[in-house]
Amino acid sequence: MKPTKPALDVRALKMDFGGLRALDNIDLQIYHGEIVALIGPNGAGKTTFFNCITGMYEPTGGDMIINPVEREPVRINRLKPNVVTEHGLARTFQNIRLFHKMTVLENVMVARHCRTKAGIAGAIFRDPKTRKEEKEMVDFSYGLLDKVGLGQFVNELASELPYGAQRRLEIARAMATEPFLLLLDEPAAGMNPKETNELDRLIMRLRNEENISILLIEHDMKLVMSISDRIYVLDYGKMIAQGTPSEISEDPKVIKAYLGETFDA
Numbered sequence: 001m002k003p004t005k006p007a008l009d010v011r012a013l014k015m016d017f018g019g020l021r022a023l024d025n026i027d028l029q030i031y032h033g034e035i036v037a038l039i040g041p042n043g044a045g046k047t048t049f050f051n052c053i054t055g056m057y058e059p060t061g062g063d064m065i066i067n068p069v070e071r072e073p074v075r076i077n078r079l080k081p082n083v084v085t086e087h088g089l090a091r092t093f094q095n096i097r098l099f100h101k102m103t104v105l106e107n108v109m110v111a112r113h114c115r116t117k118a119g120i121a122g123a124i125f126r127d128p129k130t131r132k133e134e135k136e137m138v139d140f141s142y143g144l145l146d147k148v149g150l151g152q153f154v155n156e157l158a159s160e161l162p163y164g165a166q167r168r169l170e171i172a173r174a175m176a177t178e179p180f181l182l183l184l185d186e187p188a189a190g191m192n193p194k195e196t197n198e199l200d201r202l203i204m205r206l207r208n209e210e211n212i213s214i215l216l217i218e219h220d221m222k223l224v225m226s227i228s229d230r231i232y233v234l235d236y237g238k239m240i241a242q243g244t245p246s247e248i249s250e251d252p253k254v255i256k257a258y259l260g261e262t263f264d265a
Helices: 046-053 081-086 104-115 120-125 128-147 163-175 193-210 221-227 245-249 252-262
Strands: 008-017 020-030 035-039 061-066 089-091 181-185 213-217 230-235 238-243
Touching: 008 046, 020 035, 020 046, 020 238, 035 046, 035 193, 035 221, 046 181, 046 213, 081 089, 089 163, 104 128, 104 163, 128 163, 128 193, 163 181, 163 193, 193 213, 193 221, 221 245, 230 245, 230 252, 238 245, 238 252
Parallel strands: 035 213, 035 230, 089 181, 181 213
Antiparallel strands: 008 020, 008 061, 230 238
């Protein structure tokens, strides 16, 4: 039986910076297995929304509830980012934030640590349980890199990867935390058409094979319209529309605020 509660349920979310209201009573729900896009002009509040639900900002008001599969609901207001990650939310960033002096494999293994149990004593004495866990971490990380098409680059420095491959490495690193909800902040930024098409297929495959939900911020409207089940539209911190891709592409408010300048149906 499919879960009936949203994977993420945000109600009346507000975020103020001094006298500026960056998010104004935002409601947003993502259901298990959905790909949902959050779009809008620059400065609309999209990344601020991501920062609120991942614990980087403490909202001024509202509720943020997650419903992990087969676990109890959790209110994530005021939780630290590492705790939010442990509960099953993972994100990438608009500006790539890899460990450039580490190898591709090491970048994924670092993220994997939030799912390991070995403490300081285990790391020092390297008992059999710790060694077994380390091998499992390496095998898991190799598998993820194969899944995102980076298996041949495991021993390369992250800084030496092509740009599109660095984007995919960020996604692999987020997936290493085993999220039930993956947040992608402009994953296609700076990509050429070939790289964007590969990203399109990767996002769909991750949703289908890993049984996760995905929320993405993206300006590439062809990508958004091709993979999204539903779309939310922000403008000046207010939610002005939500619906299917076809509904959004025909909404006069959305066309006036955003799509009229950028979208070619």
